[in-house]
Amino acid sequence: MQRQYTGTAGRVENSQVGVFLAYVSxxxxxxxxxxxxxxxxxxxxRPNRLAAAGVPDHVGFATKPALARQMIAAALDAGVPFGWVTGDEVYGADPGLRADLECxxxxxxxxxxxxxxVHVNDGRTLIRVDELAERIPTAxxxxxxxxxxxxGPRDYLWAWITTTTTHPGEHRWLLIRRKRTTGExxxxxxxxxxxxxxxxxVRVAGSRWSIEELFxxxxxxxxxDHYQVRGWTGWHRFITLAMLALAVLTILAAQQADTGPxxxxxxxxxxxxxLNAFVLATPLPPAHTxxxxxxxxxxxx
Structure with missing residues (x-):
């Protein structure tokens, strides 16, 4: 199961693209x-191609935000405790995802x-966010x-503007981040x-960096990414086992006591x-390891 993709490699490559849901605490x-x-x-x-790759009959096309909506809904239904969601522009542009989260x-x-x-001034003004950023005083x-x-620390300049709400009790903002060196x-x-x-x-926006660190x-x-599977079942099995292994390592690390400076x-x-030394490799004396x-x-x- 492969698709053609042009990305950071600078050329067309065979690839498989997954959408992942990460939990940050x-x-x-x-x-x-x-x-x-x-x-x-x-x-x-191409039904024949889907069948050859073992894709189930009920699986059809879904955008990346639609896949994210499915995973977030499944996490909520399973009782996973969280209060915030963040994502890049692909997901921020999807009104269905935003509506699901608000609901x-x-x-x-x-x-x-x-x-x-965005709408500001109680809905009287509709303005582009980059034009709005130009009007923010330096102070x-x-x-x-x-x-x-x-x-090191990811320090940025931040500004926030209250935007128009549609229901009582809710709160909406436009959050703007400015890079100190370039003004980006x-x-x-x-x-x-x-x-x-x-x-x-700011903390929620910054947590998206955790996705890159997780990868x-x-x-x-x-x-x-160390696999060569070409089928639906093989991909899901391998990725799930890798995610499970990473989760186990993360839990073990989180349980360690403070060791001091x-x-x-x-x-x-x-x-x-x-684990590799004690379980998988030819054992050396524990004291050596x-x-x-x-x-x-x-x-x-």
């Missing part, structure tokens, strides 16, 4: 659901393009960090059934190394 983060995206042309319009009382901070229009921009990144802007539609401070919206960790630690706590990567674990974590500290 102070204790850790993990992928909790996945859906394989089938393009409308070249796949969903279920789940707040969101979803990225949108610079040409998105209104506030410095906030949306979390640690690979190169990013825009988010935000909604909540209850009041929320700016730093909460890096998943590929590096549990082989999320002299040595960092066991990380996902270090736990995977220890533990010695190198302590050496690595002490050096990192």
């Amino acid at each position: 102070p204790a850790g983060r993990a992928m909790i659901d996945r859906q394989l995206y089938l393009p409308e042309t070249s796949w969903c319009d 279920r009382g789940i707040g969101y901070v979803l990225a949108v393009g610079c040409d998105r229009r 209104e921009w506030q410095l906030h960090s949306c979390g640690p990144g690979a190169k 802007l990013a825009f988010y539609l935000s909604w909540s059934p209850r009041p929320a401070p700016l730093h909460t919206l 890096q960790t998943g590929k590096g630690q549990v082989g999320l 002299e040595i960092i706590a066991l990380t996902v990567a270090e736990i995977r190394r220890l 533990l010695h190198w674990s302590i050496w690595r974590r002490t050096s990192q500290a």
Whole structure:
């Protein structure tokens, strides 16, 4: 099961595209659901090709936001506790996803393009978000960090504007992020059934970075992309097992006690190394393996 894709490789490549639902909390983060995206042309319009790949008869074309809506609904129905959802422009542009979240009382901070229009002044004015950003006084921009990144804290300037609501008791904002060095802007539609401070919206927007970190960790630690399956069943089996392995490592890391400043706590990567050494590889003396674990974590500290 493959599709042609032109992306960061700079050329047309065979690929499989999945939509993933990630759960982020102070204790850790993990992928909790996945859906394989089938393009409308070249796949969903070719029944024989679908049958050859083992795609069930009831599966038809669904956009990426539609797949996200299915996974979020399944998580809510299963009792997974969460209060916010975030996603990139593909998902922020979908009115059905936003409506679903509002109906279920789940707040969101979803990225949108610079040409998105919003209602302000009690609905009297419809304006593009980039034009609205130009009218914000310099003093209104506030410095906030949306979390640690690979190169340190991700500090940006932020502004927020109340937009027109449609129902009593709800709260809507346009959240704008400005890069301090280049002035580059990013825009988010935000909604909540209850009041929320700016730093909460910033934290939710910044949590989307966790998706990229999860993909890096998943590929590096549990082989999320190390497969050559070409069928519907094989893809779902492999991806599910990789997600499960990553979740187990995340839980084990979250359960570690604080070790103090002299040595960092066991990380996902270090736990995977220890499991490989004790369970999968030719066993070395436990003292030898533990010695190198302590050496690595002490050096990192």
